[in-house]
Amino acid sequence: MEINTYCPECENGIFLDRFPEKGLIHCHQCSKGRWATGTGGLNPDGSLYKCGICGGTEFYRRKDFNTKLGLWIIGLGFGLALIFHTWFLKILIAMAILDFILYWLLPEIGVCYYCESIYRGVPLPSKVVGFDLKIHDEYKFKNKTPVE
DSSP, X not given: OEEEEXXXXXXXXXXXXXXXXXXXXXXXXXXXXXXXXOOOEEOTTSOEEEOTTTOOOOEEEXXXXXXXXXXXXXXHXXXXXXXXXXXXXXXXXXXXXXXXXXXXXXXXXXXXXXXOOEEESSOOXXXXXXXXXXXXXXXXXXXXXXXX
């Protein structure tokens, strides 16, 4: 299991290989860090149940792909298609095939709605689906907190 979170003070990444203990997770850049509830947990089948950082139980799943890199690939493909206009359609089809291959090869990760911590290498329960804007907005704009 790998947990990726960030320091709220300096926004530096904090990487953990197990659920943290209750208390402050120190940041190596600013020496402040992020508070963890220490209540993370897994279901009996080994799937993610509770966030180890905030104690939240609502997650969404997405592909483990850097979106900035994806935008660069799209821009490069479109730029090449414009430059080599005789192969315009072939280049766009090749980019679509590349996208399809990446979609099927890349693993899924779980992201906590409340603290935005990322969980890699742990199975996700079937109830965890893709991003839901309504749940996101409840946490961000209605000050909803995770139930512990």
